[in-house]
Amino acid sequence: MHRTVRPRVLYFGTPVVLVSTANGDGSANLAPVSSVWWVGQSCMVGLDETSRTTENLARTGECVLNLPSSGLVTAVDRLALLTGSPVVPEHKQRKGYRYEPDKFGAAGLTPLASETVGPPRVAECPVHLEAVVDRMHPFAEEDSGVIAVDARIVRAHVEEDLLVPDRPGHIDADRWDPLLMKFCEFYGDSRNLHPSRLARGWDMPLRRT
Numbered sequence: 001m002h003r004t005v006r007p008r009v010l011y012f013g014t015p016v017v018l019v020s021t022a023n024g025d026g027s028a029n030l031a032p033v034s035s036v037w038w039v040g041q042s043c044m045v046g047l048d049e050t051s052r053t054t055e056n057l058a059r060t061g062e063c064v065l066n067l068p069s070s071g072l073v074t075a076v077d078r079l080a081l082l083t084g085s086p087v088v089p090e091h092k093q094r095k096g097y098r099y100e101p102d103k104f105g106a107a108g109l110t111p112l113a114s115e116t117v118g119p120p121r122v123a124e125c126p127v128h129l130e131a132v133v134d135r136m137h138p139f140a141e142e143d144s145g146v147i148a149v150d151a152r153i154v155r156a157h158v159e160e161d162l163l164v165p166d167r168p169g170h171i172d173a174d175r176w177d178p179l180l181m182k183f184c185e186f187y188g189d190s191r192n193l194h195p196s197r198l199a200r201g202w203d204m205p206l207r208r209t
């Protein structure tokens, strides 16, 4: 039997991506996102138009999509209620966000120089995808406040242990354990992994386990 409901969010489960971008002063910003899907060598990223990441992408057209494994959940959660925007938008203030100019430091993550784009990679992430923006589209209803960013991967770096031996360019699905976000909660290996600050900020129901 199905019930008709109006789901508060439709986050059925997508990989978490740490997007690094360059701020106007050349410093790095880093933001967790999970509204991402992939086609061919490109991906579409759904972003709040008020985010520092969106502003940086519109100005520079470059980023690195760093894919954390589930073991990096603590670092990702430290970034959850932070923004690189010095003026915190009101809707984020209400959720408990604060300005943080040093996201790498706040998360305890290490910047690593990229090869083809300005923003640094996240050394601890097993996958780094250097990307350029092809287009930025309005998304959903007018005034939704969401932007869809169409980004093309120009260079990929993958931790050697994840590669299929003798098959360059193939990643072993059994060895790749992505950090997933389901309904604002963190999952890996199909288990809930860590209390989520994002879920707290969104006033999501508390997990019973």
Ligand SMILES: Cc1cc2nc3c(=O)[nH]c(=O)nc-3n(C[C@H](O)[C@H](O)[C@H](O)COP(=O)(O)O)c2cc1C
Pocket: 016, 029, 030, 031, 032, 033, 034, 035, 036, 046, 047, 048, 050, 051, 052, 053, 054, 076, 077, 079, 080, 081, 082, 083, 084, 085, 097, 181, 198
């Ligand atoms: C696991 C996780 C997933 C998130 N997914 C998204 C997303 O897909 N799109 C988005 O705009 N914000 C997402 N956020 C919230 C952003 O991280 C937040 O807007 C942040 O302030 C962006 O940082 P910035 O303002 O420095 O760019 C997510 C946060 C977490 C913790």
